[in-house]
Amino acid sequence: MDTPEIVLPTCEVSMDPETAVEIGLGWGIRHFELKTLWEGKRVPLITEPQRAQLINLARNYGVSFPVLSPGLFIGTEAQDAIADREVADKLPGSIDLAHALNAKLLVIFSFRKTEGVPEAWVVERLGRVAEAAHGSGLTLAIEPLPGNYGDSGQALQRLVEQVGDPFLRVNWDAANVAAAGYAAYPDEYDAVRPYVAHVHLKNYRGEAKRWALFDVGDIDLRAQLDALRRDGYRGYLAIETHTRFNPEFSPVIAASKHNLDVLRGWLGEG
Numbered sequence: 337m338d339t340p341e342i343v344l345p346t347c348e349v350s351m352d353p354e355t356a357v358e359i360g361l362g363w364g365i366r367h368f369e370l371k372t373l374w375e376g377k378r379v380p381l382i383t384e385p386q387r388a389q390l391i392n393l394a395r396n397y398g399v400s401f402p403v404l405s406p407g408l409f410i411g412t413e414a415q416d417a418i419a420d421r422e423v424a425d426k427l428p429g430s431i432d433l434a435h436a437l438n439a440k441l442l443v444i445f446s447f448r449k450t451e452g453v454p455e456a457w458v459v460e461r462l463g464r465v466a467e468a469a470h471g472s473g474l475t476l477a478i479e480p481l482p483g484n485y486g487d488s489g490q491a492l493q494r495l496v497e498q499v500g501d502p503f504l505r506v507n508w509d510a511a512n513v514a515a516a517g518y519a520a521y522p523d524e525y526d527a528v529r530p531y532v533a534h535v536h537l538k539n540y541r542g543e544a545k546r547w548a549l550f551d552v553g554d555i556d557l558r559a560q561l562d563a564l565r566r567d568g569y570r571g572y573l574a575i576e577t578h579t580r581f582n583p584e585f586s587p588v589i590a591a592s593k594h595n596l597d598v599l600r601g602w603l604g605e606g
Contacts, residue, residue: 337570338570340565340570342572342574342575343365343368343369344356344360344365344369344574344575345371345405345574346371347371348577348578349588349589350589351372351373351375353370353373353393359589361397361399366400368399369404370404371407371443373386379405379430380404380426381429387436390433394438401437402438402439402440403440403441403443403572404433404442405442406426406430406442407445408422408423408427408442408445409422409444409446409447409461409484410445410481411448413448413450414447414450414461415453423464423468427465431469431472434472434474435472435473441475441476441533441534442469443477443479443507444462444476444478445478445479446481446485446486446491446495447484448483448484456498458485459498459499462495462499462504463504466499466501466504474503475503475504477506477507477533478495479506480507480508480509480512480513482512482515483516488513488516489518489523489527490527492528493527496531506531506534507533507534507536508536510560511538511555515545520555521556521557521559522563529567532564532571533571534572534574535571535572535574536574537575537576537595538578539552539554539555539557540553540555541553541554547582548579549579549591549594561573561599561602573599577591579591
């Protein structure tokens with residue numbers, strides 16, 4: 337793609353993906369990210385009929401699901417046996433579902449910080465996962481998360497550079513970095529500029545410790561967006577509203593529509 341395109345995580349408007357797709361289409365969105373579906377199930381741990389429904393949604397509505405977020409290592413303790421089990425449970429199924437839906441990117445995480453386990457262990461484990469995904473045609477993108485080893489731009493830079501695999505990149509989420517206590521933009525973003533393969537957009541209010549709408553949080557998301565475009569970013573921009581966890585703001589559909597309108601204005605589409 338020549339310019340960044342908007343993608344809507346279905347769970348940001350409905351846990352039912354068909355409902356989410358219908359809402360998104362009504363807003364002019366044709367690209368969707370899959371994370372948590374139906375009764376709180378995370379891809380790829382869904383039933384065969386549910387898998388078939390996703391494939392039919394793409395075909396019948398003419399939409400795409402370019403990004404999957406299976407939650408690999410999202411809160412996983414840094415232990416060999418636990419990591420092995422999670423990879424076995426999620427990675428082959430994620431790759432298989434990605435191929436069925438023509439997805440090109442998997443969002444992963446970087447393990448919960450575990451006492452006595454150094455960053456080098458995480459590097460080795462992420463390297464194994466990247467190697468296991470070789471030949472799949474997929475890029476793996478590490479999302480920053482408070483409490484994980486990769487909780488900042490600098491930490492993500494270290495992980496990506498030490499693994500040294502061209503198919504292991506970053507899912508930049510400035511709000512998650514801010515929630516971890518860092519100055520997400522511009523400070524931490526500077527460390528990951530060359531490695532951003534996907535972007536989750538939401539905002540954060542540090543004083544309240546809550547997610548916020550795009551245009552009212554602590555992060556200057558418009559400036560962040562301008563920086564991404566200056567740096568040549570051409571991937572997807574995901575509207576990850578997350579305000580279902582913040583009763584201060586509108587219900588999730590209205591909040592996501594607000595964020596979409598703000599984003600389109602910043603992109604010059606409004």
